[in-house]
Amino acid sequence: MYLFQHSIDCVIHFAALKAVGESMQQPLLYYQNNLLGMLNLLEVMRSHNCYQMVFSSSCTVYGEPEYLPITETHPTGKITNVYGRTKYFIEEMLKDLSAADEKWNIISLRYFNPVGAHPSGMIGEDPTKEFTNLMPFMAQVALGKKPVLTVFGSDYNTPDGTGVRDYIHVMDLASGHVAALNLLSNNHIRLKVYNLGTGKGVSVKELVNVFEKVTNTKIPLKYVERRLGDITAMWADATLAKEELGWTTRYSVEEMCTDFWRWQTMNPDGYPKKSKTSVIVNGKS
Numbered sequence: 001m002y003l004f005q006h007s008i009d010c011v012i013h014f015a016a017l018k019a020v021g022e023s024m025q026q027p028l029l030y031y032q033n034n035l036l037g038m039l040n041l042l043e044v045m046r047s048h049n050c051y052q053m054v055f056s057s058s059c060t061v062y063g064e065p066e067y068l069p070i071t072e073t074h075p076t077g078k079i080t081n082v083y084g085r086t087k088y089f090i091e092e093m094l095k096d097l098s099a100a101d102e103k104w105n106i107i108s109l110r111y112f113n114p115v116g117a118h119p120s121g122m123i124g125e126d127p128t129k130e131f132t133n134l135m136p137f138m139a140q141v142a143l144g145k146k147p148v149l150t151v152f153g154s155d156y157n158t159p160d161g162t163g164v165r166d167y168i169h170v171m172d173l174a175s176g177h178v179a180a181l182n183l184l185s186n187n188h189i190r191l192k193v194y195n196l197g198t199g200k201g202v203s204v205k206e207l208v209n210v211f212e213k214v215t216n217t218k219i220p221l222k223y224v225e226r227r228l229g230d231i232t233a234m235w236a237d238a239t240l241a242k243e244e245l246g247w248t249t250r251y252s253v254e255e256m257c258t259d260f261w262r263w264q265t266m267n268p269d270g271y272p273k274k275s276k277t278s279v280i281v282n283g284k285s
C-alpha cells in the first residue's frame, strides 16, 4: 500500500501479508496485520490531512472468475482464501470512506501475479524467506536449494491441466503505480479501481518451461492435489488502465524469468546482513 500527499511529500509502504496458502492456516494473523494495520493507517492519515492513497489490491478479490478476461466490473467478494478476503474488506472500507468524505482521493490497483526483479539484479524479494509463490520456489529448486517443485493440481479445466495466471513483471507494476500517482496528483476522482495485468494467461507448466529455457536449468516436478483456496484460471482485461492511466505492460514472460534468475544468482543469500553494532566499553569494542 502506498500513499502520498503533496504538502508532506510522503510515500509509505505498508507491509501487507500476502501468501495465499499461509493465510488459510493463519487467518487471525492476516486479519490482524492487513485489516487492523489499514484501519490504523487510515486514522493516522485523516488526522494529518493526508487523503491521497494508492492501495495495493489483488486480483484475488474476484474469486473464481465468472468470465475471462476479468474487467474491473466483474463481481467481487466470492473469495476463496483469507488473504484475498482481507484485500476485499479493505476495498469495501475504502468505498465507505470515500462515500462519506469527499476529501479522499484513492486508487486501488488490483495486481495480478507479480514476478521478476529489477533488471540490474540488485533489487528483488529476499530469497532467504520461506516462499509459497511459484516463481521464487521454482528458482530455489533451480538453484538446488529445494529438491523438487510441487505442482498443485494437474486436473484443472485448463489446456494442460495446471493453474493459469496472469504473471506481471514488477517493473511494469512499478510503472503502474507512477501512472496512478500522476492521475491522483492532477485529478480528484475520490475512488477508482484498475487491473494491473498483461492480459495473458500462463499455466504452471508453461512458466516452468520458459524458466528452464532462459535459465538453462532443469526443474524436477512432483504433481500433487490442488492447493486449498486456489482458483483455476485468471487473467486481466487491463484496457481501463491503458485508457485512463496511459499505462501498459512492456515486459515478456522470458524477461520476468531472466530478471528473477539474475537477482537470485547474484544474491543467493539475500541482501547483505547488517553487521552487528559494536558496543564500546571503556574504549574496547
Ligand SMILES: CC(=O)N[C@H]1[C@@H](OP(=O)(O)OP(=O)(O)OC[C@H]2O[C@@H](n3ccc(=O)[nH]c3=O)[C@H](O)[C@@H]2O)O[C@H](CO)[C@@H](O)[C@@H]1O
Binding pocket: 018, 019, 020, 058, 059, 060, 084, 111, 112, 113, 114, 132, 133, 134, 135, 137, 149, 150, 151, 152, 153, 162, 163, 164, 165, 204, 227, 230, 231, 234
Ligand atoms: C488468483 C489469486 O488469488 N492470485 C493471488 C495469489 O496468487 P497465486 O496463489 O495465484 O500465486 P502463486 O505464485 O502462489 O501460485 C501461482 C500458481 O502456481 C501454482 N503453484 C504455486 C506454488 C507451488 O509451489 N506450486 C504450484 O503449483 C499455484 O497452484 C497457482 O496455480 O497470491 C498472490 C500473492 O501471494 C497475489 O498477488 C495474487 O493476486
